[in-house]
Amino acid sequence: MHTPFSGGVKISSILIVLNLKTYLEGTGENSVRIAQACKDVADDSGIDIAVAPQFCDIYRVASQVDIPVYSQHLDSVGAGSFTGHAFSRCIKDAGAVGTLINHSERRLTLAEIDASVQAAKKSGLATIVCTNNVPTSAAAAALSPDYVAVEPPELIGSGIPVSKADPAVVTGSVEAILKVNPAVKVLCGAGISKGEDLAAALELGSVGVLLASGIVKAASPKAALEDLVSKI
Numbered sequence: 001m002h003t004p005f006s007g008g009v010k011i012s013s014i015l016i017v018l019n020l021k022t023y024l025e026g027t028g029e030n031s032v033r034i035a036q037a038c039k040d041v042a043d044d045s046g047i048d049i050a051v052a053p054q055f056c057d058i059y060r061v062a063s064q065v066d067i068p069v070y071s072q073h074l075d076s077v078g079a080g081s082f083t084g085h086a087f088s089r090c091i092k093d094a095g096a097v098g099t100l101i102n103h104s105e106r107r108l109t110l111a112e113i114d115a116s117v118q119a120a121k122k123s124g125l126a127t128i129v130c131t132n133n134v135p136t137s138a139a140a141a142a143l144s145p146d147y148v149a150v151e152p153p154e155l156i157g158s159g160i161p162v163s164k165a166d167p168a169v170v171t172g173s174v175e176a177i178l179k180v181n182p183a184v185k186v187l188c189g190a191g192i193s194k195g196e197d198l199a200a201a202l203e204l205g206s207v208g209v210l211l212a213s214g215i216v217k218a219a220s221p222k223a224a225l226e227d228l229v230s231k232i
């Protein structure tokens with residue numbers, strides 16, 4: 001089920017990335033607990049599940065849970081006179097295997113996205129560039145990240161799955177990305193929480209999902225994750 005490594009990072013056939021955003025106030029132990037639930041469900045289901053905690057929790061999560069950890073953002077700066085930036089080499093050193101770039105809640109310019117992809121690759125981090133529609137998906141594919149994750153902003157946090165509300169943005173992105181750069185894999189996200197949402201996302205041609213609130217805010221994140229993978 002797993003294809004080989006890309007830039008030292010395993011790229012599997014199905015990938016679920018759980019973005020913790022800033023939902024978990026205060027204690028890194030909450031991030032560790034959710035990451036452990038992801039790891040348990042990944043082990044039981046055989047599906048790769050990665051987690052994207054806050055920067056300051058990357059080290060704690062990566063050192064306590066055997067799970068792929070992604071940064072929520074990365075700046076393109078190198079070593080030098082830069083203050084308050086997310087430096088790719090430190091993100092890698094903290095234990096991350098990859099990074100989100102250009103999340104809807106952390107938008108960048110096209111030039112910055114390109115530079116961030118290059119910086120991440122140089123540091124051996126897998127790259128997921130987030131987009132909001134078909135044209136931006138095509139543009140992102142031209143920058144050769146490992147994944148493009150298309151997420152219509154209006155559906156983020158809505159509980160209405162993109163796979164139902166706007167399947168065309170997923171199929172359109174898959175088609176456009178295939179034309180621009182067939183090596184780039186497609187994820188989709190926004191409102192995804194249930195097994196049927198993931199199954200629909202895969203049917204639309206994506207290889208997985210990027211999701212957040214449906215799992216992080218659930219009474220039992222582990223039960224929600226079990227439901228998410230139940231239709232595969």
Ligand SMILES: O=C(CO)COP(=O)(O)O
Binds near residue numbers: 151156191192212
């Ligand atoms: O922004 C998202 C993942 O990065 C999607 O968020 P929701 O799953 O909460 O809609």
